[in-house]
Amino acid sequence: MLHYNLPFADLYMEVREDCRRCGIGSFLLQEVKRECYLAGRVPAARTSIGNFASRACLSKAGLRVSGFMLTGEISA
Numbered sequence: 001m002l003h004y005n006l007p008f009a010d011l012y013m014e015v016r017e018d019c020r021r022c023g024i025g026s027f028l029l030q031e032v033k034r035e036c037y038l039a040g041r042v043p044a045a046r047t048s049i050g051n052f053a054s055r056a057c058l059s060k061a062g063l064r065v066s067g068f069m070l071t072g073e074i075s076a
């Protein structure tokens with residue numbers, strides 16, 4: 001997505017279940033990343049901390065962890 005949060009490009013991909021673990025997701029992300037840089041954008045992606053498959057795919061595509069978002073409640 002390119003319509004918000006300049007200069008970032010929010011990357012997203014989903015691979016059909018029967019095609020997973022073949023390198024398709026990381027290949028797609030690598031190619032989209034290349035296009036982002038050519039367009040002057042900074043590729044970024046989000047996933048939940050427990051989604052190990054997505055984290056591995058993003059890492060294999062060359063993206064790295066830049067932080068974690070934690071949620072909770074603060075009592076008075």
